[in-house]
Amino acid sequence: MQPLLQLTGIEKSFPGVKALNGASLAVYPGRVMALVGENGAGKSTMMKVLTGIYSKDAGSLQWLGSEVTFSGPKASQEAGIGIIHQELNLIPQLSVAENIFLGREFVNRIGRIDWKKMYAEADALLKRLNLRFNSHKLVGDLSIGDQQMVEIAKVLSFESKVIIMDEPTDALTDTETLSLFRVINELKAQGCGIVYISHRMKEIFEICDDVTVFRDGQFIAERAVSDLREESLIEMMVGRKLEDQYPRIDQEPGAVRLTVENLSGPGVDNVSFTLRKGEILGISGLMGAGRTELMKVLYGALPRTRGSVTLNGRTIITRSPQDGLANGIVYISEDRKRDGLVLGMSVKENMSLTALRYFSRAGGGLKHAEEQLAVGDFIRLFNVKTPSMMQPIGLLSGGNQQKVAIARGLMTRPDVLILDEPTRGVDVGAKKEIYQLINQFKAEGLSIILVSSEMPEVLGMSDRILVMHEGHLSGEFSREQATQESLMAAAVGKQHSEDLVV
Ligand SMILES: Nc1ncnc2c1ncn2[C@@H]1O[C@H](COP(=O)(O)OP(=O)(O)OP(=O)(O)O)[C@@H](O)[C@H]1O
Ligand SMILES: [Mg+2]
Numbered sequence: 001m002q003p004l005l006q007l008t009g010i011e012k013s014f015p016g017v018k019a020l021n022g023a024s025l026a027v028y029p030g031r032v033m034a035l036v037g038e039n040g041a042g043k044s045t046m047m048k049v050l051t052g053i054y055s056k057d058a059g060s061l062q063w064l065g066s067e068v069t070f071s072g073p074k075a076s077q078e079a080g081i082g083i084i085h086q087e088l089n090l091i092p093q094l095s096v097a098e099n100i101f102l103g104r105e106f107v108n109r110i111g112r113i114d115w116k117k118m119y120a121e122a123d124a125l126l127k128r129l130n131l132r133f134n135s136h137k138l139v140g141d142l143s144i145g146d147q148q149m150v151e152i153a154k155v156l157s158f159e160s161k162v163i164i165m166d167e168p169t170d171a172l173t174d175t176e177t178l179s180l181f182r183v184i185n186e187l188k189a190q191g192c193g194i195v196y197i198s199h200r201m202k203e204i205f206e207i208c209d210d211v212t213v214f215r216d217g218q219f220i221a222e223r224a225v226s227d228l229r230e231e232s233l234i235e236m237m238v239g240r241k242l243e244d245q246y247p248r249i250d251q252e253p254g255a256v257r258l259t260v261e262n263l264s265g266p267g268v269d270n271v272s273f274t275l276r277k278g279e280i281l282g283i284s285g286l287m288g289a290g291r292t293e294l295m296k297v298l299y300g301a302l303p304r305t306r307g308s309v310t311l312n313g314r315t316i317i318t319r320s321p322q323d324g325l326a327n328g329i330v331y332i333s334e335d336r337k338r339d340g341l342v343l344g345m346s347v348k349e350n351m352s353l354t355a356l357r358y359f360s361r362a363g364g365g366l367k368h369a370e371e372q373l374a375v376g377d378f379i380r381l382f383n384v385k386t387p388s389m390m391q392p393i394g395l396l397s398g399g400n401q402q403k404v405a406i407a408r409g410l411m412t413r414p415d416v417l418i419l420d421e422p423t424r425g426v427d428v429g430a431k432k433e434i435y436q437l438i439n440q441f442k443a444e445g446l447s448i449i450l451v452s453s454e455m456p457e458v459l460g461m462s463d464r465i466l467v468m469h470e471g472h473l474s475g476e477f478s479r480e481q482a483t484q485e486s487l488m489a490a491a492v493g494k495q496h497s498e499d500l501v502v
Pocket of ligand 2: 043044045086166397398399
C-alpha cells in the first residue's frame with residue numbers, strides 16, 4: 001500500500017542528546033499506526049520534525065509521494081497533517097470555540113467575525129465527540145480530560161489527511177476514550193491515516209492496525225498488530241524480556257500508622273480507613289469517583305468539613321499541603337503540569353524542591369554535596385534520560401518528567417506516601433522500576449497509598465484495596481479477594497456486603 005506519509009532515516013540532535021538516529025515511519029490511508037518506544041525514545045521529537053516544529057538534521061520526508069520540507073506547523077497543517085500534542089496547547093482565558101478556531105475565525109459579508117457560525121460549528125464538533133459542555137465555556141474552567149477533548153475537536157476541524165495523536169487518552173475517562181475510538185474508526189473509514197502514540201498496550205491492540213517500534217531514536221520494526229503478542233512487542237521496545245510486571249513482595253504489614261475516620265470534604269463523603277506500616281493500600285474507582293479529592297482532603301489541599309485523622313498516634317489537622325508535608329504526608333500529583341513540576345527549572349532543582357529542608361544546614365545554607373549525591377542516585381535509579389541534572393525539566397520527554405516528579409516525593413522520606421496515577425505516561429520498563437522502588441520503600445516500613453485507574457496495577461501491587469464510588473467507599477478487598485470483576489462492580493456502585501472485609 002502506498003503510504004500517505006513516509007519518513008526515512010531521520011536524524012535530530014539537541015545539545016548533549018541525539019534524539020533521533022535513523023528513525024523511520026510510514027502512515028497508510030485508512031489505517032492506524034501505533035508508534036511505541038520507551039520514554040525518551042524519540043516519538044514526540046519525530047512528530048515535531050514531521051510537522052515542521054523542528055528541522056531535521058538528515059533524512060527524507062515524503063508527503064503524498066513527493067519529498068517536502070514543512071517550514072513550520074502552519075505549513076504542515078495546511079498540507080493536511082493535524083497533531084494533538086502530548087502537552088496541551090490551549091489558551092485558558094478563551095472560550096472553547098475561540099480555541100478551536102483561533103487564527104481562522106469565520107468572517108461574514110461585512111468583514112466582521114461571525115460568532116454565531118463559529119459557536120455553531122464548534123458545538124457540532126463537540127457533539128460529534130459526545131461532549132456535554134458547550135463551546136461558550138472557558139477552557140480554563142474545564143477538567144484536564146475535557147481540555148484534551150477540545151484539542152481533539154480542534155484537530156478534527158482541520159479535516160486533515162493524517163492525524164497524529166501523542167498519548168491522547170492520558171487524561172481521559174473510559175467513556176471519553178470510547179468516544180475517541182469511535183471517531184478514530186470514522187476517520188479511518190474516510191481514508192485518514194492516523195499515528196497513535198501510547199504506552200497503553202491495551203489500546204494499541206484495540207485500536208491500531210500496525211505498529212512501529214523506536215528504541216534510542218532508532219527504527220526497530222514495523223509490524224501488523226494482528227501478528228504480534230504483547231510480550232513480543234514489549235521485548236522489541238525495551239530490548240529485553242520483561243517478566244513479572246508487578247514484582248509484589250509479600251510481607252506482613254506492621255502496626256497501624258494512619259487512621260482516617262468519617263472524613264468529609266468537597267466530593268468526599270464520610271470515608272474511614274486505616275493504613276499500616278509497610279503496607280500498600282490501593283484506591284480504585286472510576287475517574288471522578290472522588291479518589292483525588294479524598295487524598296487532597298487528607299493531606300490538606302482541600303478543606304476538611306468533618307472527621308479526624310490520626311497519624312502515628314497523634315491527631316493531626318491539615319489545613320494546607322505544607323501541614324501535610326510537615327506531618328510526613330507527601331502527595332504526588334496526577335496532574336504534574338498544574339501542581340507538579342516547574343518546567344523552567346532544572347532536573348536537580350525540581351527533584352529537591354520539596355526536600356530542601358533535608359539539605360539545609362542548621363545555620364542556613366545548603367548541603368550542596370549531599371543534595372547532588374541524592375539527586376544523582378535518583379537519576380540512576382529511575383534511569384532518567386537527561387544529559388545532566390542541570391537540564392531544564394521542560395526539555396525532558398513526558399515520561400522522564402514523571403519519573404522526576406515521583407523521585408521528588410520520595411526524597412522527602414515521608415511516613416505516608418500518596419501516589420496518584422504514578423505510572424501514567426511512563427513506559428513499561430520504567431513502570432517496573434517504579435514498582436520495584438515502591439516495594440523497596442514498603443520493605444523499609446513506608447506506608448503507601450496507590451491511587452490508580454489501571455486495575456492490573458492496583459491488583460498487582462496492593463496489599464489491600466479500597467474502591468470509591470461517588471465520593472464514598474463502596475468496597476474494601478484483601479489482595480486475595482480482589483478481582484477485576486469485583487473491583488469494577490464496586491466502582492460502579494454495585495456494593496455487595498459479602499465483599500466487604502470490614
Ligand atoms: N527541545 C529539546 N531540547 C533538548 N532535548 C530534547 C528536546 N526535545 C526532546 N529532547 C530529548 O530528546 C529525547 C527524545 O525525547 P522525546 O520527547 O521525543 O521522547 P518520547 O519518545 O516522546 O518519550 P515519552 O514517552 O516519555 O513521551 C529525550 O532524551 C529528550 O529529553
Ligand atoms: Mg513523548
